[in-house]
Amino acid sequence: MFIDYAKIIVRSGKGGDGIxxxxxxxxxxxxxxSGGNGGNGGSIYLVADKNISTLLDFRYKKHFFxxxxxxxxxxxxxxxxxxxxxxxxxxxxxxxxEESEEILFDLNKDGQTVLIAKGGRGGRGNSxxxxxxxxxxxxxxxxxxxxxxxxxxxxxxxADVGLVGFPNAGKSTLISRxxxxxxxxxxxxxxxxxxxxxxxxxxxxxxxxxxxxxxxIEGAHQGKGLGIQFLRHIERTRILLFLIDITSxxxxxxFKTLYNExxxxxxKLIEKKILVSFSxxxxxxxxxxxxxSKIKFRGIEKPVIIxxxxxxxxxxxxxxxxxxxxxxxxxxxxxxxx
Numbered sequence: 001m002f003i004d005y006a007k008i009i010v011r012s013g014k015g016g017d018g019i020x021x022x023x024x025x026x027x028x029x030x031x032x033x034s035g036g037n038g039g040n041g042g043s044i045y046l047v048a049d050k051n052i053s054t055l056l057d058f059r060y061k062k063h064f065f066x067x068x069x070x071x072x073x074x075x076x077x078x079x080x081x082x083x084x085x086x087x088x089x090x091x092x093x094x095x096x097x098e099e100s101e102e103i104l105f106d107l108n109k110d111g112q113t114v115l116i117a118k119g120g121r122g123g124r125g126n127s128x129x130x131x132x133x134x135x136x137x138x139x140x141x142x143x144x145x146x147x148x149x150x151x152x153x154x155x156x157x158x159a160d161v162g163l164v165g166f167p168n169a170g171k172s173t174l175i176s177r178x179x180x181x182x183x184x185x186x187x188x189x190x191x192x193x194x195x196x197x198x199x200x201x202x203x204x205x206x207x208x209x210x211x212x213x214x215x216x217i218e219g220a221h222q223g224k225g226l227g228i229q230f231l232r233h234i235e236r237t238r239i240l241l242f243l244i245d246i247t248s249x250x251x252x253x254x255f256k257t258l259y260n261e262x263x264x265x266x267x268k269l270i271e272k273k274i275l276v277s278f279s280x281x282x283x284x285x286x287x288x289x290x291x292x293s294k295i296k297f298r299g300i301e302k303p304v305i306i307x308x309x310x311x312x313x314x315x316x317x318x319x320x321x322x323x324x325x326x327x328x329x330x331x332x333x334x335x336x337x338x
Contacts (some may be wrong), residue, residue: 004155013041013082015120015143016069035125036072040080048107098150120144160212162237170279186322282308
């Protein structure tokens with residue numbers, strides 16, 4: 001099961017209290033202050049882990065409380081520090097404050113570790129407050145409380161290419177053809193109910209990733225169909241590949257609908273590199289395919305790509321085009337900035 005949204009509560013540990021104590025030694029009836037410091041409370045960290053693919057674990061565990069620091073002891077013994085907690089999340093997880101919905105962290109690299117709740121500082125024992133004029137302080141410092149936060153975790157898949165199209169446009173069939181991913185395929189809308197990430201092995205041991213999300217329908221940006229719960233997964237992609245069913249009655253209208261839904265969801269999406277392709281080429285003859293190859297879409301410079309995932313027609317050309325465009329993007333900017 002693919003889970004890409006979760007709410008959790010985290011609370012770091014309270015710092016231990018410093019204590020009031022005095023040395024009790026033989027032949028020293030009035031020993032000096034010897035109260036130890038309290039230990040610091042445990043902190044809570046999030047760690048991005050490439051081996052985790054969903055937020056499913058947070059469906060069953062939503063509360064994370066770090067250990068409190070121990071109180072100080074006599075004879076200048078400091079209390080033990082509370083254990084830290086490290087919570088693993090998938091690469092591509094965004095952390096938000098539930099209260100303000102402000103983005104706190106964006107964990108987009110494997111191994112990236114962020115502190116989300118710092119443990120409370122331990123209080124100082126009375127030994128820390130002795131001065132030449134105050135040699136027997138009879139007070140100590142309390143430990144500081146930990147931090148408690150309500151957080152939202154949102155997962156956005158990180159992929160090179162995002163497939164955009166209506167239900168039954170052939171996205172799942174394509175990704176099963178060009179990668180080892182095996183999404184469910186059937187002849188009815190919304191066969192794909194969760195995002196699928198496929199790795200395409202290309203020439204000379206190169207590879208790139210392709211994300212298939214559930215089909216978009218008009219009004220998707222408002223949550224219609226499977227809506228915005230999956231549109232977030234193409235925000236991180238570098239190229240958007242529009243798939244239009246070659247048997248459609250109005251290609252231009254299909255493209256405009258898809259384009260507008262992305263724009264309404266996030267104007268930044270349409271600033272990405274967009275390629276347009278026609279799927280299911282095996283259903284038309286060569287004369288019709290030649291006519292379609294000359295179709296131009298407003299704002300799209302590259303020629304349309306025609307292919308069939310069933311027969312393999314044009315698939316190699318599609319992969320060549322995607323790889324060439326990704327190579328150009330690699331030269332223009334650092335991928336880590338996305």
